[in-house]
Amino acid sequence: MHLPFRATTSTITPSKILRRNRKERYLSWAFALPALTLLLIFLIIPFLLAIYFSLTNQRLAPEPLPTSFLGLRNYARMLTDDTLRRALFNNTFFGIVVVPVETGLALFLALLLNQKLRGMSVFRAIYFSPVVTPLAAISVVWAFLYNPGQGLINAFLKAISFGHLGPYTWLNDANLALPAIMFLSIWQGVGLYMIIYLAGLQNIPQSLYEAARVDGAGRWHQLWYITLPQLRNTTFFVMIATTVQAFKLYTQVEVMTQGGPGSATVTVIWYMVNQGIHHLHVGYASAIAVVFFLLVLIRIIPILRYVVAAEKREE
Amino acid sequence: MSRFCETVRDKLQWRRIFPLLILLCIVPSACSITPFATSSSASGPIIVQLFYHSGQEAERAALSTTLQAFNDSHPHIQVEAVQLPEGNYIDQVNVAAMSHSLPCLLDFDGPTLYRYAWSGYLVPLDKYIPSQMRDDFLPSILQQGTYNHHLYSLGQYDSGLGFYANKQYLRAAGARIPTIDSPWTLSELNSILARLKHVAGVQYPLDLNMTAGGGEWITYGFSPFVESFGGDLINRRTYLSAKGVLNGSNAAAAMTWFQNLFKQGYSNPWPVSDTGFTFGQAALDWGGHWLYAGNHQALGDNLLVLPAPNLGKGAKTGMGSWSWGITSSCKTPDAAWQVLNFILSPSQIARMTAANGAVPARKSVIAQSQLYAPNGPLHVFALQLLRGIAEPRPITPAYPTITSAFSEAVINIVDGFNVKTELDKAVQKIDQDIQDNEGYPTRQ
Numbered sequence: 001m002h003l004p005f006r007a008t009t010s011t012i013t014p015s016k017i018l019r020r021n022r023k024e025r026y027l028s029w030a031f032a033l034p035a036l037t038l039l040l041i042f043l044i045i046p047f048l049l050a051i052y053f054s055l056t057n058q059r060l061a062p063e064p065l066p067t068s069f070l071g072l073r074n075y076a077r078m079l080t081d082d083t084l085r086r087a088l089f090n091n092t093f094f095g096i097v098v099v100p101v102e103t104g105l106a107l108f109l110a111l112l113l114n115q116k117l118r119g120m121s122v123f124r125a126i127y128f129s130p131v132v133t134p135l136a137a138i139s140v141v142w143a144f145l146y147n148p149g150q151g152l153i154n155a156f157l158k159a160i161s162f163g164h165l166g167p168y169t170w171l172n173d174a175n176l177a178l179p180a181i182m183f184l185s186i187w188q189g190v191g192l193y194m195i196i197y198l199a200g201l202q203n204i205p206q207s208l209y210e211a212a213r214v215d216g217a218g219r220w221h222q223l224w225y226i227t228l229p230q231l232r233n234t235t236f237f238v239m240i241a242t243t244v245q246a247f248k249l250y251t252q253v254e255v256m257t258q259g260g261p262g263s264a265t266v267t268v269i270w271y272m273v274n275q276g277i278h279h280l281h282v283g284y285a286s287a288i289a290v291v292f293f294l295l296v297l298i299r300i301i302p303i304l305r306y307v308v309a310a311e312k313r314e315e
Numbered sequence: 316m317s318r319f320c321e322t323v324r325d326k327l328q329w330r331r332i333f334p335l336l337i338l339l340c341i342v343p344s345a346c347s348i349t350p351f352a353t354s355s356s357a358s359g360p361i362i363v364q365l366f367y368h369s370g371q372e373a374e375r376a377a378l379s380t381t382l383q384a385f386n387d388s389h390p391h392i393q394v395e396a397v398q399l400p401e402g403n404y405i406d407q408v409n410v411a412a413m414s415h416s417l418p419c420l421l422d423f424d425g426p427t428l429y430r431y432a433w434s435g436y437l438v439p440l441d442k443y444i445p446s447q448m449r450d451d452f453l454p455s456i457l458q459q460g461t462y463n464h465h466l467y468s469l470g471q472y473d474s475g476l477g478f479y480a481n482k483q484y485l486r487a488a489g490a491r492i493p494t495i496d497s498p499w500t501l502s503e504l505n506s507i508l509a510r511l512k513h514v515a516g517v518q519y520p521l522d523l524n525m526t527a528g529g530g531e532w533i534t535y536g537f538s539p540f541v542e543s544f545g546g547d548l549i550n551r552r553t554y555l556s557a558k559g560v561l562n563g564s565n566a567a568a569a570m571t572w573f574q575n576l577f578k579q580g581y582s583n584p585w586p587v588s589d590t591g592f593t594f595g596q597a598a599l600d601w602g603g604h605w606l607y608a609g610n611h612q613a614l615g616d617n618l619l620v621l622p623a624p625n626l627g628k629g630a631k632t633g634m635g636s637w638s639w640g641i642t643s644s645c646k647t648p649d650a651a652w653q654v655l656n657f658i659l660s661p662s663q664i665a666r667m668t669a670a671n672g673a674v675p676a677r678k679s680v681i682a683q684s685q686l687y688a689p690n691g692p693l694h695v696f697a698l699q700l701l702r703g704i705a706e707p708r709p710i711t712p713a714y715p716t717i718t719s720a721f722s723e724a725v726i727n728i729v730d731g732f733n734v735k736t737e738l739d740k741a742v743q744k745i746d747q748d749i750q751d752n753e754g755y756p757t758r759q
Contacts, residue, residue, distance in 0.1 A: 147585060174730075260726050261730040
């Protein structure tokens with residue numbers, strides 16, 4: 001009988017170790033129990049319910065028609081739903097642009113603010129302040145900034161271009177609405193990731209840079225061969241976080257555009273809430289949730305696997 | 316990890332913590348199992364719970380004074396009022412309905428009532444209301460409170476919708492002052508707007524209150540235009556489809572005209588604030604009774620209140636506001652009616668309408684009203700409701716979908732999208748919803 005343990009001393013018999021292992025296993029489960037219970041109640045059970053609802057025509061106000069079993073009809077309907085397709089496209093487009101831009105900008109700002117100069121903490125506070133402001137409040141303010149007639153952004157563009165640029169209708173223009181929301185989202189989120197990068201930068205041992213300087217590496221080489229590789233885990237974290245942010249895009253859309261104009265700024269989460277709460281189609285909204293969950297999983301798993309593989313290589 | 320476990324084990328015996336953990340997990344669920352305190356003990360007063368939307372400050376104050384007066388004069392019934400934010404009031408009521416936690420009395424914004432009535436969440440009020448009291452209510456209140464031949468709701472007030480006008484600007488443009496018997500026609504309105512555009516000081520002739528954003532204003536404020544053109548939001552004979560009605564030629568003509576108001580610069584599609592009219596940048600303001608106080612304060616004697624225009628098939632305007640109903644889950648409906656009866660008494664209606672400036676729901680109160688009596692400045696709003704110029708929004712449980720589909724279409728049309736395409740999309744959403752609900756069959 002093979003047991004998965006490493007015997008350390010000769011006095012411990014296999015049966016003792018078995019007992020101890022079992023006890024440890026129980027103990028670890030006991031520690032995990034509170035968290036697992038909460039996950040079960042607030043995440044796993046609702047998700048299982050969503051899978052069930054997605055197979056029915058469950059409505060938010062269910063009476064007086066009986067809730068009936070639809071099989072896969074909700075899923076079939078998703079295939080022909082143009083708004084949903086547009087929402088998926090919008091989320092993807094948002095992710096493709098925002099993830100690299102926000103990550104890069106956060107790194108750039110962190111490098112900039114990692115200098116040992118006076119007043120740096122003031123700049124850090126300035127870049128961080130949008131993060132601690134409620135997103136709904138930011139969205140309201142930016143809706144005013146983007147106003148076509150009297151907004152500050154059009155006035156600014158007009159001033160710096162001597163009247164050649166604008167006025168643009170921003171949130172009321174099907175081509176500009178989503179980029180406008182992207183811009184504000186990056187502005188709002190970049191401070192947080194900048195702080196994370198700063199922490200990462202301060203973890204890099206100075207000795208590496210000293211050794212590199214001795215070897216004659218310039219600043220560019222130091223950045224490329226020391227800073228960036230050392231920040232790899234931080235970058236993974238920031239990329240996962242911004243990807244999740246791209247998937248979860250909701251507040252800005254709800255406050256600023258309600259998915260419009262047309263369906264130019266519809267996102268999957270917004271559409272799901274709209275279908276479930278405003279149109280009372282809980283069944284259909286659940287089907288969207290299930291599919292969206294799978295899509296997020298498909299997107300996140302490769303990143304996580306890459307991280308795990310990279311860590312294994314290090315060991 | 317294993318070393319950590321060993322240290323823990325050395326200090327705390329595993330057997331000792333396990334029951335503790337079990338306890339920790341059970342405590343929260345045990346709390347929720349504890350039965351709710353029974354709502355009324357045999358000796359105490361009957362408790363009537365009610366939900367209401369937290370509207371304007373003055374409205375809230377008036378309602379709480381009313382409820383306080385009721386509690387003081389009825390020792391056997393105690394009202395417990397729960398205030399919910401107006402923004403997502405409907406969502407919260409829907410969720411309460413789904414989880415079977417509706418209160419006895421509920422207020423709701425006009426047309427959302429039919430969904431609740433259809434779902435069986437409300438009881439008819441017919442058996443409670445004496446015919447004398449019934450006859451005193453505005454026909455509009457009874458019309459929109461009735462679903463499937465039963466009266467389900469009554470409100471303290473109705474709403475009025477029409478033009479506010481800047482007298483000076485109208486005179487400068489040489490515009491005729493319309494009356495309810497001879498409202499502006501489509502061509503007259505168009506030429507007035509064109510002339511107003513050139514009057515000094517006017518930036519946009521017509522303020523359509525687009526700052527109200529999405530929400531109910533779009534349907535309330537602009538569906539009368541569609542109806543006055545001869546279109547509608549849904550086929551009201553069957554309530555089974557919007558096809559050929561909302562995307563028919565009349566509705567399309569109405570929305571094309573509406574889109575042109577913005578294209579021609581007659582109206583600002585994206586205003587920053589709602590001060591266009593009060594600051595004298597707009598000559599006309601298409602809006603509800605709730606704007607009167609502010610407009611009157613800004614313009615004084617220069618303000619006119621004018622009836623809805625006739626855009627082809629007769630003048631049409633909006634109606635409907637918040638109203639009350641008794642839920643079927645209420646265990647003490649008689650006590651709930653006593654509360655409702657008190658809320659709907661002339662003196663309490665007078666208190667509320669003095670606070671919010673709305674049209675009093677009862678004719679006897681209108682006769683006493685400073686604003687709405689025959690010589691009052693807003694009498695035209697009362698006349699529109701009395702003479703059937705006001706049209707109820709569609710009386711169907713499909714209303715939540717109709718209003719969101721219509722307002723999405725309108726917002727896109729304002730942004731310059733193709734009118735026919737947008738109306739077709741709205742029709743498709745509405746018809747899909749009706750189909751999903753098997754045509755909203757009613758029980759007789």
